[in-house]
Amino acid sequence: MGRFLLHIITGILALWLADKYVSGVEFTGPFFIISINQGGIREFFHSLIFVGAFLGFLSFFIKPILGLITLPLQIITFGLFSLVINLFLVWFTDKVFPELAIVNFLSLLWTTLIISVTTIFISAIFPGARKKFF
Numbered sequence: 659m660g661r662f663l664l665h666i667i668t669g670i671l672a673l674w675l676a677d678k679y680v681s682g683v684e685f686t687g688p689f690f691i692i693s694i695n696q697g698g699i700r701e702f703f704h705s706l707i708f709v710g711a712f713l714g715f716l717s718f719f720i721k722p723i724l725g726l727i728t729l730p731l732q733i734i735t736f737g738l739f740s741l742v743i744n745l746f747l748v749w750f751t752d753k754v755f756p757e758l759a760i761v762n763f764l765s766l767l768w769t770t771l772i773i774s775v776t777t778i779f780i781s782a783i784f785p786g787a788r789k790k791f792f
Contacts, residue, residue: 665718668780670710672773673758677706680772682765685709685757705757713751713773721747745770 676683685705724743725732731739748770752760760766 662714662718664780664784666711666714668773668776669712669714669717670707671780672776673710673713673769674706675776676769676772680765680768682761683769684759686759705755709751709755709758712754713747716747716751741770741774744773748773 677685685702721743724746725740728739728743745766748760749766752758752766760769
């Protein structure tokens, strides 16, 4: 359960950093309609939490399966193909949630790099989860 929570926290943090620092990445609307609208910040955090949790869910369950399927490519590219897997997961998350808008490939690439760096940083903070994390 702890590793799953780390994946979700990493997804939320990485998407927040991408929204803050990458031009072309933004949350455009609320995930769900709240009866009393308190402003854009509340909807932003709701969307960020749900989209980041979905990305963490994909990273926890789907990424190991994709890594196993693409193992020969990962061996040939010395593990750099995992960046392509991350890129696919972020693209898929962008297509599933209309609240997340990634406008071009360069923004998608920078978002993927931010997710990879955030993953390395989080795995350095929690060394017990390093073997099994991402």
